[in-house]
Amino acid sequence: MLLESYRVLELASERGALAGRIFGDLGADVILVEPPCGDSARRHPPLSQARDGTPISLFWLALNVNKRGITLAWDTPTGRELLLRLVERVDFLIEGLSPGTLEKHNLGWEHFRRVNPRLIMISITPFGQEGPYRDFLGSDLEVMALSGTMSLAGEEEGEPMRVSVPQAFFWAGVEAVMGGLTALAARSATGRGQHVDVSAQVAAMAPLAMAPAHWDLNRVNPLRAGVFVTGRSITGAKMRAIWRCRDGWINFIVYGGEAGRHTNKQLVAWMRERGMAPDWLCDIDWEHFEVTQLTQEEVDRIEAPIAEFFLTITKREFMEEAIRRQMLGYPVSTVADIMSDPQLEARGFWQEIADPTTGRRLRYPGGFALINGERLSIRRPAPRLGEHNAEVFAEIGLGEDDLQYLSTLGIV
Secondary structure, three states: OOOOOOEEEEEOOOOOHHHHHHHHHOOOEEEEEEOOOOOHHHHOOOEEEOOOOOEEEHHHHHHOOOEEEEEOOOOOHHHHHHHHHHHOOOOEEEEOOOOOHHHHOOOOHHHHHHHOOOOEEEEEEOOOOOOOOOOOOOOHHHHHHHOOHHHHOOOOOOOOOOOOOOOHHHHHHHHHHHHHHHHHHHHHHHOOOOEEEEEHHHHOOHHHOOHHHHHHHHOOOOOOOOOEEOOOOOOOOOEEOEEEEOOEEEEOOOOOHHHHHHHHHHHHHHHHHOOOOOHHHHOOOHHHOOOOOOOHHHHHHHHHHHHHHHOOOOHHHHHHHHHHHOOOOEEOOOHHHHHOOHHHHHOOOEEEEEEOOOOEEEEEEOOOOEEOOEEOOOOOOOOOOOOOHHHHHHOOOOOHHHHHHHHHOOOO
């Protein structure tokens, strides 16, 4: 495994959960530190049932595989000292706590680096460690709004929208791992750790793609356009990107360039075979077709028969024919579609593991990559509360009697 010689300490929070999971998938020994009452994410919907009938979060189970789990009230004087002893022995510390939480307990980067100069500390907050927003709290909704992402999602005349499943801190989690591994590369040269400061607001700008550059270069503020794309024609014409089909939706755009012309030509040929291509559409010189000069009236005329044709085919039909004809365009997959996707199945993406919490075998998304032909695997299920207290605390010299005493004090 790529990171099997490294150890990660993760202070439990929804913000840092994905980063910890990715480190775990890469082979690192990830130790999840929960309060004795359990991480609040254990109650995050959607919920299933544990063996004893109590609710258990599928969100929590999915994000905490490949981790060992301990309990520790690190916000107490004794817990603080134990946390520092754990920090001494790890390579990475991931924390996604509310801004200022560590500092309230006389903890933070300056304290951690003194006990472990090689430590790489990764902090994930809504708006970063500096600036006028540094102390602001922020849920997915606030972060997605202030990142600008919501301004580009939704109908042209409607309200700004966001993806229904919260994702801002997932973007931040991915960026956190990249920042942490970059700091690891630097440590190999300098021997010193670093503090990696991840702003979810900045990370959530990634889905904007070229929108900020569009403003920077052209001083044009891109606006949401619903199911249409803009900026292809100098006349201001909009091209449809999402189309209804018999059983859902298709992503397809009429545009120019070599790939676009080939796709347009193949689609019209397919429509002609089905008797649904008007003569004027077949007569267009697709070899030299461009969209830059098209007016909205011309775009609407081209798109009208295409819309009628798509209503007669299924997503599966479109995908199969697009592959056969080497066309650009894709079905819009639902979660159910993803679960039965033949590409994911062929690559061995899904992994079933026995989950001791629910007493069932659960199907999980597997590791995100194949390394030398082998998929990163789920090696252990999400830990039960305090499952690894004995083995982890033994590494810093605590025995069974010590843990029992600390348990009576509510510290572990």
